[in-house]
Amino acid sequence: MFDTLMGKYRNIVVSIALFLLLDASVLTLNFYISFEIADDAVGVNLSGRQRMLSQRMVKSLHDIQYSAGDEQARQRALDELDLTQRLFSSTLNAFDQGGEAIGADGSEVVLEAANSSAARLAIVEAKEIWQPYSTLINAVLNADGELALNQALMPALAYARANNLALLKLMNNLTVELEHVATSKATRLRWIQTVGITLAIINFLIILVHFLGQLRESDKQIESARKETTEILETVGEGLFLLDKERIISSQYSRALETMFVRKELGGLSLEALLESMVSDKDLRTAQRFIALLFREDIKSNLIGDLNPLKEIEVNISDNQGHYLTKYFSFTFERVYDDGKIKDILVTVVDVSEKVRLERELALSKEQNERQIEVLTSILHANPDLLKLYLKQVEEAADDVNTILREPSKGHVALKRKLDQIFVAIHRIKGEASALNLESFEELTHEFELNIKDVHGKDNITGDDFLPLVVRLEKLVKHTESVQVLTAKLGAFSSGAKAPARSESISSDWHHLEDLLNKSSLRCGKQVQLFTSGLSEVPMSKELSGLLSDFAIQGIRNAVAHGIETPSEREQLNKDIEGKIELRLSQSSKGELEFVVKDDGGGIDIDRIREKAAELGIASETELESWSAKRLTSLIFEPGFSTAAEHTMDAGTGAGMDLLRQRVNAMRGRIRIASRSGHGTKISVFLPAPAAVSEAA
């Protein structure tokens, strides 16, 4: 720290030190010289007193002379002489040798020996005069008696008269010389002060001019650097900011950050406050832990780089309209060191939404392609025209189901009725799927039926129970849509196979019945052969052919599931191992159509029907005992009636026959059933002439 300061501000520190040094020197000299001047002043004062003392001594000598007879006056004059003589002598000695003297106020002062040549000359000369003068005065002071005094006084007075002026002059010279010395010192002091202060002022001016310039220059640099930083932060496309140890966002950050997060004034905000309600709590906590790791000196950043949980994070920004705007951001973190310690973390945020979107689209289209291939393989074998027809049927059935669901109904009975209606619609498309060998639709509708069965069995049906059904419905609709999209894409389905007007008969597609038979018999472990006759000889509408096809499907399924025995059973009964189903279409002379589905199975099991009827509570057991076989057989047309032990793809739902009867009735037709136990069942459908049918419709 000190080093850096010295480095950066070396010049200014030196200049200020110099300024202080100059001031201190001037002050010191000032002190020193002013003390000297004070000493010199004492010297000048005392040398001035020497002049006065020389005159007082002369005056005292005269006072002694004129005080004869007045003892008191004489004594005063003698005392005065004694005092002045001692003062003069000691002061002169002090000027000569240096030493103590009595000051003007009577206190002792120390004098330096005068050393200028003029002063020395005056002192030496004064001493020469003073030596005899002092001896003569001492003689006066030491004289004992009047006579001796007068004898001693005369030479002293004579000497005084002769040398008084010279002595006075010498003392005057000394005073003047001492004054000169003092004055020259004062002059020197003034010079020193002037020079010192001038230098200090120059120094100050240098500091002012030079360093102010420097400051201004560095301010300019800082300002321009700041401007550059601001420009960079304003224009950079990434979100940039520094994060401190408390995970607070720096006051300076890139403008892009605000745009990205659709929020202003981010400086001073904690990263958590920014991200909460945008990322899930789980992601937020992971990010906190990661950033804490980044601030740890003992952890190498390249070791934890891969742990960055915000490398590609989903950010959901609420638009305050109940919707989320989903973006994907990539955060990168770089440590910022100061003096070898981690100070901050530089965070870069990049909006990678487009990249993620493309990646997802790619993955999705790959998945879709795979799914489409799957769907494609499942429909390729189907007759395109029939498939289209079927898809339309499914669409209609789904619409019907949705309409049924939509009808407001609350009670158990109403809901149960709903369930029955839905079952009929689904069962119909299931049969068709089976006939067309569309496995995916078969499975979907089969599962749908199972769900309906589950709900049907409940004691108290509520709206909740329909949830799995509506979920199934959506699945079915989605699947149908995807197949529709696919068939639309495959131009061949729409243009290439322009269905040769379907020859107005079911002859061209009767092979799908064979497929159905093969599948059903395989599932039931039975061997069955199909014989058909007259199917291609009667021209008919699509509606009619659809009905007959459905009838054939239902008949084949019933025959395989219920009628025809297993090969081993047939062997025991001395029947051909292979069962037979016959489909025959004929037209009477009046145009009435007869469609027959006949099998050589075990016939309708009347006892089983009776048992089931009792089980379903259709009538009491005793009542049922009295029912005729015909009445009991007619029960197979009741909704939900099935004698199959369990619900399989081929039997057990008991809605197929009910549905067929409704459709035959609608076409003003009738159904007849004939059955012989052990010999088989024959179901015949009689329909008015095709023209009459269309009129009826």
Add this chain to the structure above:
Amino acid sequence: MSEDTLKIFINGVLNYFQHTSDKDVKVGAPYLVENRDPTCFDYTGIIGVSGPYKGTVYFTAPKILLTHLLLSLGEQDTSNENIMDIVGEVANTISGNARSEFGQEFMISVPVMIEGDGSKIQLPEQLRSYVIPIYWKAYSAAVVICLENV
């Protein structure tokens, strides 16, 4: 979309009605609706959902139901403001229930209330929504769920 997911949102509404004096609330048979024509009553509280499922869930009800709901909660002031508040509260309960059931991976927005036609409810047009009718007293409302599994 699974049945359980739908149930979470429905339960949110049912939970709310458990606090009213008439707790007899029934769920009707659910159905699908094209998003081009969203189901909407007089007042609607919308919440946004993001996470493994993304989309919108809203509770929509006619004014009369909400007025009675207010009264049954002991609130005599059935001003428009209070009605908006109560729709918001129902939506909040749905959102709270979803938050606690779905856990941390989901984000559930603060409800937004709208009054009037459903043109302000923005739903992806190519998708369908599940509509679950809610019957309370003689009135019906609905929970509409449109979520995509992304």
